[in-house]
Amino acid sequence: MLWTQLTNRVSTPPHNLPHALLAAGMAGMGKRAFVWRLVAWLLCRNQSQYPLGACGHCESCQWLKSGTHPSLQVLPITSMPTSADQNNSDNSSESLGSTSKKKLADQKTAKAASKAAQTIKIDDIRALQPFIYQGGQGMRICVLDHAEQMTIAAANALLKTLEEPQAQVHLFLVSDMPAKLLPTIKSRVQQLPMQAIEPEVARNYVTHELGGVVNREAVSPLHIEQLLQLANGAPLAAVDLAKAVWYSKRALWLTTWQALRSGKRSSIAASTYWQNELSLLDFIKLTELMLVDIRRIGLGLQSKQQDIGLSVALEQYLPMDRALETLANQLQQTKRALEQNVQEKFAYDKLMQDLASL
Numbered sequence: 113m114l115w116t117q118l119t120n121r122v123s124t125p126p127h128n129l130p131h132a133l134l135a136a137g138m139a140g141m142g143k144r145a146f147v148w149r150l151v152a153w154l155l156c157r158n159q160s161q162y163p164l165g166a167c168g169h170c171e172s173c174q175w176l177k178s179g180t181h182p183s184l185q186v187l188p189i190t191s192m193p194t195s196a197d198q199n200n201s202d203n204s205s206e207s208l209g210s211t212s213k214k215k216l217a218d219q220k221t222a223k224a225a226s227k228a229a230q231t232i233k234i235d236d237i238r239a240l241q242p243f244i245y246q247g248g249q250g251m252r253i254c255v256l257d258h259a260e261q262m263t264i265a266a267a268n269a270l271l272k273t274l275e276e277p278q279a280q281v282h283l284f285l286v287s288d289m290p291a292k293l294l295p296t297i298k299s300r301v302q303q304l305p306m307q308a309i310e311p312e313v314a315r316n317y318v319t320h321e322l323g324g325v326v327n328r329e330a331v332s333p334l335h336i337e338q339l340l341q342l343a344n345g346a347p348l349a350a351v352d353l354a355k356a357v358w359y360s361k362r363a364l365w366l367t368t369w370q371a372l373r374s375g376k377r378s379s380i381a382a383s384t385y386w387q388n389e390l391s392l393l394d395f396i397k398l399t400e401l402m403l404v405d406i407r408r409i410g411l412g413l414q415s416k417q418q419d420i421g422l423s424v425a426l427e428q429y430l431p432m433d434r435a436l437e438t439l440a441n442q443l444q445q446t447k448r449a450l451e452q453n454v455q456e457k458f459a460y461d462k463l464m465q466d467l468a469s470l
Contacts (some may be wrong), residue, residue, distance in 0.1 A: 114305060118150060119163060129154075131277035132301040134259070136290035140349020143306045144257070147284050149249055151253055152176055155183060155284070181296055183252050185243050187232050191257035191286075226232065230258045235266040237273075244273055244281050251280045259285040260292035267294045274300040314340055314347040321351045334418070341416045358394040363420040365398055370425065372468035379464035383457075392456045392463070396443050399467070403443075407436050431470050442466050 122129055135143040152166035154171055155161050159166070166173050175181040179192050186192045186387035240254060256262070262270065273283070274297070285301060287293060315336055322331050331354065343349035353359050368386070386395055405415050405422055408431055415423045446459050 115146075115150075116165075119153065122154065123160070128300040129282055131281070132274055132283040132285065134285045134287065134290065134293075134298065134303045135306055136285075136287045136293075136303060137307045138344060138349070139288045139308065140343055140346030140352065141306055142346075142348050143304070144286055144465055145348075146304075146306065147255065147286055151184070151284065154251060154253060155181060160162075183250065184255070185240055185253075186255045186257070188230050188257065189238050189241070190230070191255065203416050209359060230261045232256060232259070232262040232266050234263060234269050236271040237262075237266045244278055248406075249343060251282070253282050253284065255284045255286070257286045259287040260289045262293075267297055271296055271300070302424040309345060309347060311340070311345070314345060314350070314419070316346040318350050318354075320349075322354055326354045327357075329360075331332055338416065346397075356394070356397075358398040359401075361389065361398060362402065362417065364389075365402055366420060366422060366425055369402075369467055371470065372464065373429070373470070379468050380461060382467075383460045383464040386464070387457065387460055392450065392460050393447070395460070395463070396447060399463075400440070400443060403436055405439055406431065407433065410436070435468070439466055439470055 118129065121127075135147050135353055137143055149165055152173065154163070155176060156162065157170040158164035161167070166176075172181065176184065176193075243252060244254065246252075256270075283301075285293075285297075290298065290303075315333075318336050318339060319331075319333075322336070324331055335354075336350070339350040339354050340347070343353055358399075368377070368382050372379060372382055389395075390398070402422075405417050406426065409423055409426050410433055442463070446463060449459060450456065
């Protein structure tokens with residue numbers, strides 16, 4: 113068990129822990145929760161009495177909870193667990209059917225600001241240097257979340273710190289997209305084996321978190337298995353998927369698509385209806401999920417969604433792979449357009465026209 117391996121290295125001679133660790137892998141695997149649990153334990157004054165996690169009540173733990181621990185630096189600051197704007201799973205969604213236009217605009221602005229806030233710049237890395245090199249201050253920890261968001265200049269500045277490890281200073285890098293990290297960075301950190309979780313552990317976690325009921329509907333073991341398949345085995349992503357309002361509308365999406373194709377419903381009418389059901393970004397998430405499964409069926413693979421009759425619906429008509437790829441590209445273009453403040457209504461209308469042509 114990874115937790116036991118790391119804590120044993122700290123608890124037993126020679127009491128060493130790698131200078132720099134990288135927790136990387138797809139969103140929803142729980143890597144941030146693991147890193148913060150380990151950070152809290154490393155800083156805890158009572159760690160010897162609490163081998164499975166920080167005590168939660170010592171002075172150090174209280175500092176951590178308040179976001180004022182003197183031995184901890186976090187980049188970007190919005191990744192601090194006590195931040196009011198936490199979003200560690202990257203899979204949460206919200207129904208905006210009754211949301212006002214002003215709130216939609218505010219959310220777009222907030223999303224753009226959040227994305228910018230995740231960028232780690234060279235000045236951020238330089239600001240860490242006094243903390244790292246102060247010496248004689250006991251254990252010091254730096255957490256760099258969304259490490260792939262470092263600018264080239266910031267990554268090069270970080271290399272010096274990685275190449276000149278300081279006693280009792282530990283760096284934790286967290287990344288959802290490690291392929292974007294500079295090879296020189298990855299070669300100087302020890303990667304934590306967090307790319308996969310044992311299926312039974314994942315099932316137990318999802319079962320416990322969902323509590324057997326989501327949106328007033330019972331969640332069976334088959335549903336949990338399907339959620340994990342759709343989330344590529346990531347348990348936190350599976351939980352978020354189950355709770356996402358758009359996930360419960362997959363059968364309705366299929367009905368809408370069939371009605372559009374057959375001409376039983378106009379694209380404008382469908383657009384008007386869905387605008388009251390989901391935000392456009394949520395509808396795009398829903399559509400992307402459906403396209404992936406439709407493509408699987410086209411390749412002769414089994415549908416991952418066994419609860420909405422997708423395979424049966426496609427027996428009468430199966431879109432060509434080229435058409436699916438074209439629509440997938442259009443979805444990406446629509447997301448980029450929304451970042452440029454394109455009116456959501458017009459984008460929704462266009463998307464329904466594209467869906468009718470699939």
